[in-house]
Amino acid sequence: MSVKRELIKGTLILTAAGFAARLLGFFNRVYLANLISNAELGRYQLIFPIFMFCMAVSCAGIQVAVSKMVAAYHGTGKKKAIRQTIKSAGIMSLIVALLISGCVIAFSEPISRWILKDISCREYLVIMAIAIPFAAVHTCVGGYFYGIRHTAVPAVTQLLEQVVRVVTIYLLGAMMYQKGKMDASVAVWGLAAGEIFSCFLTWICYRFSIRSQNGGSGSGEPIRKILRQLWQYGGLLTANRVSVTLLQSTEMILMPVMLAKYYGDTESALSVFGIVTGIVLPVILFPNTVTNAMASLLLPAVAEAEEVHDYRAVSGAIKKSLEYCLLLGLFSGLVFGGCGNQIGSLLFNDIEAGGYIQSFAILCPLMYIQSLLAGALNGLGKMNETLLHHVIASGIRLFGVVVMMPKMGIYGYIAGVFWANAAVTVIAAVRLYQIVGRISSAKRD
Template identity: 35%
Template sequence: MAKKHAFIHGTLVLTFTGLITRFMGFFYRIFLSHAFGEENVGLYQLIFPVYTLFISLSSAGIQTAISRTVARKMSLGKPGEAKNVLLSGLIFSCSLAFAGLLFIQANAAYIAEEFLGDSRCLSLLTAVSYALPCCAVHSCICGYCYGLKQTKIPALSQLIEQTVRITSVALLYFYLKQDGTQPSVVIAVFGLVSGEFASALYSAKSLWGHHFRLPHFMPAKAAGNTKELLFLSLPLTANRLSVTLLQSIEAAAIPNCLKLYSHSTSEALSIYGVLTGMALPCILFPSAITSSVSIMLMPAVAEIQASGQQTKLKHLVKKAAGSCFILGLACCLFFLVFGPFIGSVIFHSATAGKFIVTLAWICPFLYVNGAFLSVINGLGKTAFTLAINLLGLGIRILSVFFIVPGFGIQGYLWGLLASQFLVTLCALLILKFNYKVN
């Protein structure tokens, strides 16, 4: 009962915080679109695939590995080893993050011109690289807390990150405007870095003050812990890297393929900015709830698997996935009805409204996919997750290269819907036939 209470409490805390931060982020994106315009928002969004790629390399897989390993260590009554796992992960992840920072700064011009196709991204890439070490610290500590089913530090750090990001950008924007200077979209990147730094600082200070002292680090155990983390994180990192690399190709290709549909460079960037900076964040807003469920599911599944309680596992998966799917159906109906209003009145963009209505159909599949993939990761079968994600992304990329030139952005939206449906179907089949979860 205590474990069930911890799962529900953790989910509620993360959901509440996620809704607040997404609510803040929703209006922040409206502010960005009004302050910098659709084209500059598109330019800002263009750097995120590169940024996400290096986060995937340095911390994403390690965070999940830390979470699962810590949950297992705690279930075996080894809290000291759980702490040592985190410290080993921090050393490894931060080393990769600093290497990524140096690589981006040395090659920013080439990445901007040759990969992203716009030299204006150079300054944005250089600035965003400073966030990588902060992300590594923040991610590892969050992974440890999730493994313990403790959500206070991750939740507050998320809230701090969003607050600092929005506040710093708004203050700097209005200061420059008052000074007679036209603000550049680079200040949005400055806000991102400031937010990540604040969240990393808070996470480290909070955890160190309450849980850690230097003697907790055992060098003799470090090699074994690092090896265990690598064993778990390499498939996850390969998963995230492959997915992010394909997403980067997808993101860079969308504006170029839109040009083949007779759009100018400015029009293509504007459409891309509306899609990724307005419509998609709106669709993803309710996923704060399903993301919280997914985060808490993985360590819970790992713990149940270690205890061999198959019936309990089936019940947990059914309940979590069913709730996510029902939420998705409700959100689908909401966006179908209110999509045009949100686009025209809130974003001042009729195009955003059209995109929201089309994207509404992915909600049931998108929201439940997070739960399914988290369960599969919790069972330790990360290769399946990789295969599923690659299939979904492959369909999206094919739609970009082969449908967008003929049908415009609508072709990409069709591909996105098809990919989410197939991801749901594949995850269901894997759980049904391999783990008898049905």
């Protein structure tokens, strides 16, 4: 099967699973909105910057490195090297994740008090820390399946993880309702249960895959070389993700603080923060399931095609993916802009959320295309450039949060996100056009 057909097939599988998972997530959001207050929903969203930072440090760069290395070894038939890569990367991620998890538990009180500015988040951080090692292993091993482009496993795992999360929240919600204690801990326990389940399921699928493909055969590589490649590919990407996540975490943590300056009280700020981050953004990013799937598969597809010097496949895969992504972004923006109020009322019985959905609709084309451009550049080995792009975008968004939100409320945030995405999209698109053009010229020569 050609790279283009595999890319389309894999994208469809991941997209179908992603849409199913997002649908379950919507039902879950509706249940949570009725179970806990918007302020508690805001506190639940407030711990995510800490979770994402921990994941960025422990496995984000390594997962991409695994995907790229496995794709290259798979293309050249080095099956033993694939197994060596997964083992080395998994151990590295687990050790780092355990250390980070311990730090979060030990310092949960000062993190809540001085960073999140809400001591109520302490309990939620401790629960979240339990999930970090499992999430790290799951993410790392998932890179193997993206590398060999067996997308059924990540797709099914993603769907079942959401099922476990929703079931856990429903069961715990029923228990907490009887006891009269309604807070965000039910949602955090659902997050932990989903990550634990997906970790074990992904590992079992990996073991079966290795055995079915006779993973111990074929040539291997010296462990020192594998570790060096993991650091070469993953080290820079980890620095990329950590830097970007640190900026994004700062942005998310400052949002309730700046909203409090606009509204004059903390509870109103947390309520709006909960609506926007817990309801509006998941709706706006729902179609982004397609572009995220394409970006995940574009990186190993480009890496493998470049490894065997199939430059026509590199150029074709990138161009087709960008075309589909741009059309989806324009269509989604029109739908959310025209029907935002109806969507908010129908799904969440919240007119305020519907108004915000309409306001955020203008961001759809730019937000969707960014992940795809980053995936293409990473596949071409331009990790340092994607780091710079993300830093630029985060800097512009932070300006919107700190300077514009105290005066304009959430609309100051929308303005900052728009200009950040516009600037980085133009920069990344121009750079990718230059690279693809050079590759095409090299092929003709």
